[in-house]
Amino acid sequence: MPPSSLRVVYAFAREMHPKTSDVFIQYGTAGFRTKANLLEHVVYRMGLLAVIRSRVKNGRTIGMMITASHNLEPDNGVKLVDPDGEMLEQSWEEIATRLANVSDNDLESTTEQIIKQVNADMSLKASVFIGMDTRYTSPRLAAAASNGVIALKGTPREFGIVTTPILHYCVKCRNDNTYGIPTEEGYYEKIVGAFKTIRQKLPVFGEYNTTLYVDGANGVGGKKLNIIRKSLDGELDLQLFNLGGNGGKLNLNCGADFVKVSQKQPVGVEHVPYQRVASLDGDGDRLVYYYLDDKENMHLLDGDRIATLLASYIAELLKGAEAGDLNMGLVQTAYANGASTRYITEELKVPVTCVKTGVKHLHHAALSYDIGVYFEANGHGTVIYSDKAKKTIAKIAHDGEPEQRKSAQLLLNLIDMTNETVGDAISDLFLVETVLCARGLHARQWRAAYADLPCRQLKVTVQDRNAIATTDAERRCTAPEGLQAAVDALAGKYASGRAFVRPSGTEDIVRVYAEADSQLAADKLAAEVAQAVYELAGGVGERPQLPA
Template sequence: MTASYRTVYAFAREMHPKTVKHDIHYGTAGFRTKASNLGYIMYRMGLLAVLRSRYKQGVIGIMITASHNPECDNGVKLIDPHGEMMEQSWEELATKLANVQDDELEATIKEIVQKYSIDMTVRVNILIGKDTRPSSPSLAKSVVDGVLALSGKPIDFGIVTTPQMHYFVKCRNTHNEYGIGTEEGYYTKLVSAFKRLRGDKFNNKNYVNKILYDGANGVGARKIKYFKERLGDCLEIELHNDAGIGTGKLNHLCGADYVKSQQLFPTGVPNIPNQRCVSVDGDADRIVYYYNDENNKFHLLDGDRIATLIAEYLKELVLACGIDLNLGLIQTAYANGASTDYITKTLKVPVACVSTGVKHLHHKALEYDIGVYFEANGHGTVIFSKNAKDKLNEAAKDNKLSEEQQQSAEKLLALIDVINETVGDAISDMLLVETILNAKGWNIQQWEQTYTDLPNKLLKVTVQDRNLLTTKDAERMCVTPEGLQEEIGLIVEKYNKGRSFVRPSGTEDIVRIYAEAATHEESEKLAAEVAQKVYELAGGIGAPPIIP
């Protein structure tokens, strides 16, 4: 038994004892629960990050955030060396390490070390970032204690967006080939590429060079100020819901999740007819666009709309280059059926459907030369393969190609620098969307007119145990409880263009219900009927759903 193992146990017992009796699971976004229950989890994730770093022989990141959750919650997730989510086999280790008793922690660490033949003498760096929640500083201290307990070196980046942390990790592991791994390096890379694409003049037409930005009273409100300074007249950003000037609580009645799930205009943003607005979430990895028209009707342009806009523009540039590149778009079951039809039938771009969770979309996107992936909630990005980047670099310098072909290749290369390929990045995605709207000379109404969404409704049912509900076929079919899928099928048949599916949350004991149909009234009634069946057959607790 080494001194390090004894230190681990002593710290756990004296400073970070296990305080929660029930098990907690590493879900699609890591651990997420009430901040008061996370101290010992943070400490143990500091330990795991050091083990993972030594095993991968690279820098690992830890992000402390609960994204779109209320301010009282918090969470933590680990970031792998290429800036991607931690691989699934280690998610199971994270769950195990989080739930063992204090007196079993030492043996569990030793077991992981032996199983993966980890050299405990290797010096490693662990990058740590946090969002603006009041609980984040104390939880970060717990992470640091865990890192130090196994002789790792913690490097604290302070308050940063989640996408920035992913970017920093990839930069460190590519020795700054991907970019300079600092906040200034991040701003410089994105803004320089955006200005390069924007040029000296706008394509005008109907594009208006102004957006109203809802910062959700979170870190996205802080960091957008650095972009405002650097963008200057290139893009006018009017900031709202900025906690720095005391306008409200994190994610409360504002932010991307509120706008998407409630399909309502957020508080704190002025209601100006036909004005293009964006909302990001608490850690700035999701974004949605929206506006109210002259009749005060709300219009939402979510992740599906962003994905189709990006895929269409990228396809245009690839065709203009004359280069053979494989372009694909990845969605989840939450994608609106109308968007899938538009992508496959009008844009003629292949679509793949995967399970909910960015890690699933990201993994699938790697199969393409250009993989566009977005969840309907506004979390997504674009990944370019090495083959794509090599071909584009060659085309940009190939004098045998026409001027138009070379310029199209140069545009694609600049777009790559605007995009944060490591993970969904609200600010990066915003710059990408603004680039495309300007290039097309579109206003937000013209963007919306590309296809008509089917009305949809999201509901959730609190259950005794979410693990009783299992799914297959990218979560579009319910396997257990027995009989539930058959009931859903019978309900869906009653509605014109009806579609519905249910899935368990990755972090809470709730079941999420999605429904779409030909009219808003039908989609709401369909969702409520399915929710009622979930409540009856999947162990619902609390007040039962009401059918309108």
């Protein structure tokens, strides 16, 4: 592409999407994420980068998702999706950050430099799928994304309001037509179709009941479940709450992140003692469950619980299919409850890998297994099946003995029900409901598999979150000096004490996590560690307080 044809890049920027802020913004764990009013020029430029990325990938489709996930409504964000439905290749994050932060006057020359750096053939066709969540700022940002694609003569296709996982799924299908049909309807046909098929094979028994309450976080996931509900033919009775009406604000005192971090029930949900509730986040990629007992105490079933439930059932089916040559592993982060890790390794006999926080790290590690189960404790996760696993299971389903075939066929249905590209609250919800039904379990029985260690998460505001440096999958600090020694000393005071600190990948804060043998001890440990962070890492604002 000759330099003269890049002039439109500057023209679009100057006339429609000018850079009006000097705030530095970085491509983080989930793309760019900040206040929506700082993002328009960034999203436009990511449209440019998506076209370049598509051409580097020989014209394969790239995705752009406009969302800030579990953040509150004033925030927004954008992330790029690679051709297989995975997160943007990590080596491109620095390129994205550079392009987002140059001045408008330097945008044309920087774009030209990037094209040369990545050796993009700008004569190739380029395709970009664009989706957005329900934030009031999303349509304007999606328009900026489209303009970025058009400025470099790419072809944008807007999907409107979709969950983040639906966009990932459609990108994957567009580049691999064996995976499915690249439309929202194609997603429903595959995921929901597999759920209905498998439920017809599984009689409802034991303490399982088909009623499920759902907290939709006033976001897109609840809206899509409302569409799906009508096609379930009574296999699951979804009672939906927080669908965005009655003045409910996105993720405000509701949704998976609120439930997980605060360990409180969301507003806007009617509660019946021991009735299980599934809580989604704003863009539909996280899922946690909980129930209230007869004293209104909340019992959380988070990503760790979902991972152990799915892994144990898949292991059972693999045994039934006699597919012993397939290896399965489970991937967690430092946020995984220590009790869950012990249960997985000692009871389920499944190997565990611990990686840095962020789905891209979990997804990559899960690929090293024939069947990789990965979940963050926050409820973001899925299962990945290798080509070897799929072929082996399909062969058993066709050629095996009757009991082997039965287990293998159930596994094939599970594979079809799974969105392997990314954590997907809707897909994961159907997977959980399938296993609970297959085993006749009440949520109380699911929770009884092991006892969580009490934990607490806190946030600390500091002058520069990047002053915190970590190693060992973010479980230990290497900077600032003295902080890790302080954390070790504080954790050593408590039975089963464990704590770590890490800079957030999505917010300008430092996160603190603590576990101990009682809730009071966990609360105290978290507060003491937060005070150490405040003192040693340049805390600003109010100093963290110890619990009374």
